[in-house]
Amino acid sequence: MAAPVVTAPEAVQAPESTAPPGRRRRGWRRLPFWLGLIAASVLFLYPFLWVVSASLKPRSQVFDNALIPKQFAWENFVNVWTVAPVLTWFFNSVLVTLAAAVAVTVSSALVAFGFAYFRFPGRNVLFGLVLATMMLPTAVTMIPVYMIWNSVGLATTQVPLWAANLFGSAFYIFLLRQFFLGLPRDIFEAARIDGASYWGLFWRIAVPLCKPAMIVTFVFELKASWSDLLKPLIYLRDTELYTMPRGLKAISDQFGQSGEQQWEVVLAGSVITTLPMVIVFFLAQRHFVYGIATQGRKG
């Protein structure tokens, strides 16, 4: 039950004790580790390079396994825009993803602060309920939730893809609560004496001090929402409303293994679907690593 609280980013970055000078001659013993790690890097990275490279090859050479294309077929990326409304899908995804990430960050922070700061009857029971919802498979609520959106006439729009995020999400509530609990209570008491409202405590103290955790939540949800396939499959009928993953599925069905075998189109689509997440990852790498490393410590 007792959950160790992670308070500061340094917790993850705790310096590894470097070998004392006298043991430097043991450096060569690390060689096998280096070789193992480099071999693993190749395994992780090579498929990426293969995809990017193959997406730039003409159809006949897609599977030639050459790392650098013999001829560059830049037109693949033009073709994919012409055979499918990829630009529309891309911007649909951008909008849905941003809405989902902003909504879940704000709402989860509110709820997390409610659990972290206040003392009220039933707090532990309610928080237990939050955690319990994490175990519930989406499949259980999938159909009734669809019926709800259907009954309000939004079942074939993009609204169901992000609107549920307005009500917080268990995992992020848990994560943010941990961070809010880590703030020294004196800060809040002092602000109370200075006449701050509860909202002021949240908005002017808790949120600014937990900005890293808010960013973690935001980028995690960017990734989750951008990648979501199930909800677009359930809700979106009109091709114009497709998100990028749903669009990639359509491209794959039409041009992939079961379709016309135009793999260069599918590859270009895959690159377009994946690239934004790679960029987000490189921009927010620190936060991804920090957030993930924190997860394992819920004890």
Place this chain on the structure above:
Amino acid sequence: MSTRTDRRPQARRGRRYDKHETRAAFAFLSPWIFGFLVLTAGPMVVSLFLSFTDYDGLRETSNVGWRNYEQVLTDPKLRTALTNTLIFSVLAVPATMIVSLWLATMLSKVGRRSTGVFRTLYYLPEVTPKVAIGVLFLMLFNGQVGLVNAALGLIGIDGPDWSTDGPWVKPGLVLMHLWSIGGTVIIYLAALHNVPRDLYEAADLDGASAWQRFRHVTLPMISGALFFTLIVQTINALQTFDEAYTAFYGSAASASYSSDAALFYVVYLFQQAFQFLHMGYASAMAWLLFLVIMLITFFQVRLSRRFVYYEGGDR
């Protein structure tokens, strides 16, 4: 446990709940409470109700009693789907944990600065959307022209038809799954860095071998992280959908060649609900899945009590 156990009169915190504070708390909680009632608790009740009907969203709904559940127990396709999912989980979860631990251990042995670079490389595949992973699977694991068999060919192995030969589909998907384990590696690495160095020094003084240090110091000290990933990975593996559905289902032509080898539980559930519109049956299926997940998690928690070491824990 909670902070509210101190009841002694002189303790200022011993007073009752502040009404004003309670009201404010529920104001902050209101988004979640609303969402929980409308999007979780309510739908759970409705889902349970639907599981006793033949609801299809079109025709009039009637009560069918336990018929959906009887069908759940006898449907051969459902049995296939459940078996596939369990086989995949039993292969994928331990494989993920072992490979991640192996990588994390190696990472913890090299200098901090180089760790960062490797960590980045290992995590990168994990940002790839699962739908793209499903597409990649078809290409990389293609029996004739795929990269995997080309690589196996280099060392003289004639690789199988991963994506079309039934028995090879799940092992292939497990291997593909191992591509995105970077998150687990990061969790283990953080746990390894938290193991106090003096424990190793003490073990050294006692003349422990490398294996004994790993077995009797490292493993117990990171058992919390191992347990956490075991639970989360299992729950996720049992709900595998995106990769399998992308690669094998959804288009008319794909139905013929996949021969149910990649029919995962949630894939079949999705088909029943939104393609065949057997929403009552799908609801019953969802409850069976929930039951399976709860049972497995329960046994994992029971088991963990014997193996997981919590520092400063009261157990």
